[in-house]
Amino acid sequence: MNWAWIGGTLVEETQPERIIGGRYRLVGQLGVGGFGRVWKAHDEALGVHVAVKEVWLPHQAGSDAEHRERVVRAAREARNAARLRDHPHIVAVHDVVVEDGAPWIVMRLVDGESLEERLRADGRLPAPLVAETATALLKALKAAHAAGIVHRDLKPANVMLTGDDQILLTDFGIAVHETDTRLTTTGGVIGSVEYMAPERLNGLQDQAAGDLFSLGVTLYEAIEGVSPFRRETPTATLAAVALHDPPPMQHADPVLASLITALLAKKPEDRPTVESTLAVLRARTPTVTAPAPAPSPASGAPVVPPAPPAVAPAGTARVGRVITGSWFLLAGIGLIAFGCYMFSTEGGWEGAYPISAVTAALVAVFFGLAVMFYRWTGPGRPSFRIVGGLFFPVFFPLAAIWAVWNAVLLA
Structure with missing residues (x-):
């Protein structure tokens, strides 16, 4: 008998050609997971190929509880899957065999x-x-x-x-x-x-x-x-x-x-x-x-079938975002015109600088919002992550440019 450490667990190293339950001859390995290995096997009784899941049971000292848990889990898998074996979108389980204290689950071989x-x-x-x-x-x-x-x-x-x-x-x-009784791994959930x-x-x-x-x-x-x-x-x-x-x-x-x-x-x-x-x-x-939420039976209110899901056509949402972005863009352009007017007519006035600084900040805000609404293509409203990814990269450079422009030309 050969043993191997797999995933921190000492398990028996199974070899091809082994007969499981006096019926299923292992042909070759199909895959390996955290708790077991799946084999392609031949059903000697029916003459067809099946998949057999080998459930690894730990053999190191102090593992009796985990050993029992995995046996219970294998029996549970077979029982639960057997309840659904006739469903066209669920892999059917045909049999469960316990050999040398270890469970083997026989299921449909999926090509x-x-x-x-x-x-x-x-x-x-x-x-x-x-x-x-x-x-x-x-x-x-x-x-x-x-x-x-x-x-x-x-x-x-x-x-x-x-x-x-x-x-x-x-x-x-x-x-x-x-x-079923709830199963967990030691110190956590499965x-x-x-x-x-x-x-x-x-x-x-x-x-x-x-x-x-x-x-x-x-x-x-x-x-x-x-x-x-x-x-x-x-x-x-x-x-x-x-x-x-x-x-x-x-x-x-x-x-x-x-x-x-x-x-x-x-x-x-x-x-x-x-x-x-x-x-x-x-x-x-x-x-x-x-x-x-369904009305409480005690309320006596009639049960009304749920309304169909709300419909928000993608084209309509996109048009709305473009219109919103366009309004912000026009507002920003209007503020630029206002700033230029203040510079050309009121350049020597003390109040021109703070007014232009506020105008510059608003232009950066409006242009950043315009870009955000133009580029957002996901469902619903733009999330804060989109605001950070699209708005701020436009806002901060524009704010810096306008601050320098005002400081140099209006000082």
Whole structure:
């Protein structure tokens, strides 16, 4: 028997051709993760190929609790995925085998690659494929949530893209059912931090809305090619997830941009539901709104179906920003004319300098606002980050130029 250190854990080194459960012969390794390894295997009984997930169990001293936890987690994955095995966008689990105290999960063999692998190779996905991916994953989450299951680990590595254009959600290893006992790692929660909803980082109970946040991060990475919250250190990543807004998207159309932005809301109650998000994708509505709170049954008020998502056509919003920017531009030009008038007619007057200085500052303000409104193409109003990136680079140079001009010519 051979052993190897993998990820800080001493695990048995499994070899190809090993027979699992007297039935599944390991053919070759497909992938490696933090808690296990996936093999391509041959089902000797049915004569077909399957995928078999080997769950690593630590063998170092003092690991009995973690050993039991991983066995429970494997049984949970098989149980939760089995509830959803007939869904077209979820990888089906066929069997779970316990051999030598270690669990092995037998599932459908997917001919394709993970979204993580695709992004690593291509950089990012085209918008139509991202929209298709969003629709497939939303349908998978809808089925899981209806069955009382929260996935908790939705990320590109757990999304499979098949050779025949299927999109599948996999790895329910840390998913929880309503009746499950909560599992955590020692001193923390289970999951991938940069895809984890802020409320989970705060220790709140897992909710379906947390999966929607993870979906938003995954879709952002798919359309932009970079993760919105990934930083150089785990602490910085935690802070980004909890406190920072993602950078504005450069490659998303208005529909995807507003959808992803809504999914990334820090508060779970501000995120749209699965149903409303699917409706947006079907109708290509560019604005997603959070669901209105349902009236209390005790109030006796009639339950009114939620209104359809608000529509804010991208063309209308763009025209409005151009008009606003033009007003600021005209105001700045008017102030320049006023300043020139003051210089030519009142150059020797003591009050000319402070008036011109104020005028110069206002010109810089108005020109900076004009540039900001002209260049902002994202959904909604420009954020403070855009103000800092577009307004201040125009304001400060203009303010400096006008200050020098007034100091030299009006002194």
